[in-house]
Amino acid sequence: MPWGLIVEPNTVSSSKFSALFADVGLEPIVARDGAAAKALLLQRTEAPRVVLTELSLAGIDGFQLIRELRQSVPQAHILAISSFVKLRNAALDQKQQFNIEAVFAKYGPLESIRRTLYRVMGVKRPEALPALAMDAALPTLPELPLLPLLEARLLPTEPPARSPAAAPTLSQREQVRLATIAHMNLADDEAPEELLQSLVQETARTFNVPIALLSLVLKDRQWFKAHVGLSGKLLQDRGTEREAALCAHVVEADAAEPLVVPDAATHPVFSSNRLVREGVFRSYAGAPLITREGTVLGTLCILDHKPLAISAEQVAGLVALARRVAGEIDLRAQLRKSQRALSQERDAHVAVRLQTDVLAAALNGLEDGVLLFDHRRVILFANEYMALLADKSVPQLTGMHRDAFIRAFSARFKDSADFLQRVLIPADGPYVGREDFELNCFPRRIIRWTSRPVAFPDGNFGQLTVYRDVTNEIEFTPVRTFRESGVSSAE
Template sequence: MDAYALIADSDPRRLELYSGIVQQQGLQPVLVRDGDAARLALRKHGAPALLVTDLSLPRCDGFALLSELRKLAPEDKAPAVVVSAFLELRNAAFQRRTELGISELLAKSAPADSVNKAIVRALVRPKSVRPAAPASPPAPPTAPRASQDPRREVAMKEAGLMSGAPQDAGLERILRETAAAMGTSMALISLVARDRQYFEGHFGLPAPLAEQRGTPVEWAFCRHVVDADVAEPLVVPDAAQSPVFRDNPLVRDFGVRSYAGAPLVTPSGAVLGTLCVLDQRPLALGAEQVDALQGIARRVGGELELRSRSPGADPLDRTLAALMQALRTSGAGEPLTGALSYVREVFDALDVGMVLYDGRRQVILANRSAGRFIGAEPQGLTGLTREGLVETIAALAVDPADLRRRMHVLPSGPFAARDELELLRPERRTLRWVARPVRLPDGSDGQIAIFTDITVERRLQEEHARLASTDPLTGLWAGAGAEDALAREFSRARRYGSPLAIALLDVDHLRRVNEQLGRSAGDRALKEVSDVLKRTARNTDVLIRWGGEEFVALLPGVGLQGGREFLKRLQAAVAAVDVGAETPLTLSAGLAELRPEDDLQALLLRADTRLYEAKSVGGNTVR
């Protein structure tokens, strides 16, 4: 097999992100969603050129996977980039960084640009200077951890949760069914407050824990989910072997051997706690079962929403509660369809998409914005089942299978959810999807889905990232984008043993242009030179605005002779540029070829030294 990168993460969207980055580095990605599949890939293909792994994986966690890799190859042969949403897991990885050969350590919330840089650094860093691991421990959160917010318990009690009332029979039934579906002996609905976790529902617990209806918060596996960088499940396949959990009292004193917890996310985005399963043996859940656990967590979230006595702090929450109350008042004794006529115009005036389902999960109302987002007339959505509407939306998605996974819920019962959906048609959009149960005027429990277009927000984020990576005057790589492009081509040349030449370029006499014609003329000259550079270079060449009047041309597959021929053509083309100055533009260049002992800095330094030599003899020279 060609040089490959093994990528292990249970989230398909993260797999897609990492896959795109490693392919840019010339590596073939092998994608797996659980630790056992990753270990199988190691046995089948041998040590990879790069491992990218989450620490929380089904069946075998990232710590065990790293240990397996180090039996096959040291870090300088198989670097590892490790990610996790959970701070204490990252701290444990940092403490074991030398033993496990961890090259880069990232929060799961790290932007794509930071992930790209970490992967490039791990691949590029030469063996002779590769440090044992990241230089500093993971940074603590800038804001207080969510679990330590004293307002959490007050808010949950005001919402009718953590009341100490006898366990609800409906929740107990859901937990019994969850444990059976997951093949575990225990299941919990755990709500996390500042000082303790409270079991809103439980099944199969040891008697002392069931009687206490909770534990100190320090014992809570669920606390890590509440405090995570992103809302995602935590899976601990074997707590007895985990450096984070093996000394936990639940493991040491109550025989808990494994855990999987899916976040209970409110429509406003807060994480109350988890729906979790536990067992007294290692956990055999696969990624698909963890997906299913998240679907059940949405159902539990819906049950908790219905039990809540508070409309919530979000303005839309309060508006919706008032709207449903108005429906119940104005529609009393009327058919549901008649009551809905009171609010149809209100719904249509909103710029968020709203879809209302009846108790059978059929669409009974969709507003104009919902129809606009998915390219349909609102009346045409009425009567669709929820499954039918999801399929309609999935057909428009960037990744239909991933959208179905994100919108998956149990076939019956209330649910609460919040996620982001990427659509390609009828135009490219990012929608925030929020779902919650509502009590309808006829007394039945319906659902409402709210779709908010956050495309502009996401595009602004992308534009900020682009501006940080390119030069606005010339459109060439600059700043962080330049660093990544250089590191990427250097890494590829090293991996395949292919030639690589680099030319540092300086536009001669640009200061005179500025003095004679003004700064705007100097900018036009730089733009002309960059356009000439683009026309002269190949599609595979990397072109960079290095700063001031300097440029870089990185020439993959080219040695010194090919580099000189390129620069000869480039000098002739630049000499033909007329910017109206008395002195014509010329170009000086320093050319260097990659040597076996070079790191990237040494290659750049040699080219810079040669550029200085070219300028020192008057310019218009290649050295």
């Protein structure tokens, strides 16, 4: 059986691409970064018929991988995907030079990729092609033994009607993003806060790099709320113009994903960057700072003066650190608003008020499955729907430590190891998290995990965590287009 190589760090995305490959008779083989892809090519005696690669990859970026593929497997059909508009445009510019079949928005319609696969494989499309789960209208579901009674609330029988015009444009999304930064009062002239500065220092030590930044992307510039390793004008200004900010590409992307540039000096998009030409940095990796609502405020990023040797697993670690930083930012914004109210609550009635606020926090955040943790990562509250999702009772969940809960809950997902890795958080402190996972069930379901800190009246904090079915949202939300109709250069 011919095989195809999928180079994609996100397992939800690689899963849907694998289904497309199998649909045209290709055995799908997945690698999470460029180095793993090269290792697979060396292990296999037969060359892949098709290679679908993300352009932002750890270790070896997608552009370098494509250049090497053209030398080692010149007959392979290469498809490029990315959430980053300028990376897609750069791939279009190199389309003829490296014989790239097509360039796609990662979260665009699957039908465009499917048509291209049928064409390059020389397979005649059936008149009534069976719909894949990501594209199909969802039928009424049968009873599922794994998740009883979930159908009516998690997956409506008819998908919500959405018009392409209803999708927020970049300018609308940017207005919301800038308003969120202003509302949280994040950009100021004060010295970096001690805890945020210590987290950025920890980031630099963890990845053994000279520069680490907590960068907020504002309207015309990026501003460093905390920083390590700056000097000269960068230190004095605590920022740069937005045009020079790689972090700006992260906030402008179609979806909140890390951007990895292992060697900017050879990169078709970033080699002309002013800071790269001036020798400020040569490599970059930035993880988005995401609010619970999905707004990207900026990044936690690392930079080096030499090419960055980083793996997909290390990028996942950077994402985990970014969750912690986002949690501290969120918690501080809450505390600034309610500091006076909090001081008034520290009296003899604090226990009663704490119980009331815990219940209110859970009810106010109720979407589907809801958990409330205390600052020790112990579950204070679980709603009944969360118990149903976890296949446990509410009393069993209450008092359970997050580590034990996550280990048990991971079995509910298609790739439990990936789930455990992508919900990774620091050992202590607040955090903000937002990830999508595929449940281990049929039909296919996507569950979104979100978590954010909540301030308690006694001065401590907790975490409000929600597990919500977003299958319909992912399937039927249009994505922003880009040059040449935005989906593919091949059609």
